[in-house]
Amino acid sequence: MKVMTLMRAHNRQGAVHSNGLRAGHKLVGSGENGGLLEYFFGRDGKHLLPHDKFVQFLRDLHDEMVKLEFAHYDYKLRGTISAKDFAMSMVASTDLKHLNKLLDCVDDIDNQPNLFNIRITPEEFKNFAELRRNFFH
Structure with missing residues (x-):
């Protein structure tokens, strides 16, 4: 479950509140600031994959x-x-x-x-x- 954990940990859609309910689907700002893009290309988006x-x-x-x-x-x-x-x-x-x-x-x-x-x-x-x-x- 490593990939799923990574994906959930780095995007708002997979985030979970302490009460077990999922967070809302609203993104504040760009959706490019987390998830797989960060995993593949680094926080600044400049690393090579x-x-x-x-x-x-x-x-x-x-x-x-x-x-x-x-x-x-x-x-x-x-x-x-x-x-x-x-x-x-x-x-x-x-x-x-x-x-x-x-x-x-x-x-x-x-x-x-x-x-x-x-x-x-x-x-x-x-x-x-x-x-x-x-x-x-």
Whole structure:
């Protein structure tokens, strides 16, 4: 959650009051004075952004997005997700013209006894996400 923490710490939209409520969305002055611009280019905006720092940021962001997606399906905090939830995550990244057919296949998982007790770990989910990323890019 390093990237999300960084993003929240450096912008008004992610700020939280002590009562747990988010701050308003009003920006006073320029929105250029914080957040990722400062992280990438320094407080004065004059630092150069090294390529490797940006690439690492993108890798960290991708990893955190995968963790958030897994957490979305692991809402009961079991540490694993069902085969059906895993299939739903795959469908979420497909072409919309195939959506209905693929959702029917996901629904059919309930009728597959060999898939009923299958659980996907975060590591397996991450490995598949990496495969998916490499396949589509």
